Amino acid sequence: MEDLKTIGTFPYFHNFTASSNTTQITIPKGCRKVSIGSEDKKLYYCRNGATDGGSLPSNYSFVPKDNMVTISMGRGRNIDYNLYVCSSSGSATVSIVLQEE
Numbered sequence: 321m322e323d324l325k326t327i328g329t330f331p332y333f334h335n336f337t338a339s340s341n342t343t344q345i346t347i348p349k350g351c352r353k354v355s356i357g358s359e360d361k362k363l364y365y366c367r368n369g370a371t372d373g374g375s376l377p378s379n380y381s382f383v384p385k386d387n388m389v390t391i392s393m394g395r396g397r398n399i400d401y402n403l404y405v406c407s408s409s410g411s412a413t414v415s416i417v418l419q420e421e
Contacts, residue, residue, distance in 0.1 A: 336414055341373050347393060353421065355389065356403070357389065364405070367400060367404060390419075
């Protein structure tokens with residue numbers, strides 16, 4: 321698990337190593353956009369049906385190698401401040417940028 325919920329200064333840059341199992345990323349409440357990518361491998365990212373350390377669920381999206389995708393976290397009371405990321409194979413260095421807006 322990558323617990324970033326206490327981050328209060330944006331933009332914030334974070335790197336970690338992900339495996340082919342899902343890694344939970346907890347996003348701070350002030351964050352409105354999250355960019356995710358890897359120079360190493362294609363990544364999968366998801367939310368619904370995922371658990372930390374689990375298998376990739378059937379509903380996901382992907383980021384090609386050497387690319388980043390920006391996800392808008394939305395606004396309101398029904399926001400889930402967790403995202404899940406895993407590598408397409410083996411391990412990959414994941415880069416995250418948290419943005420206020």
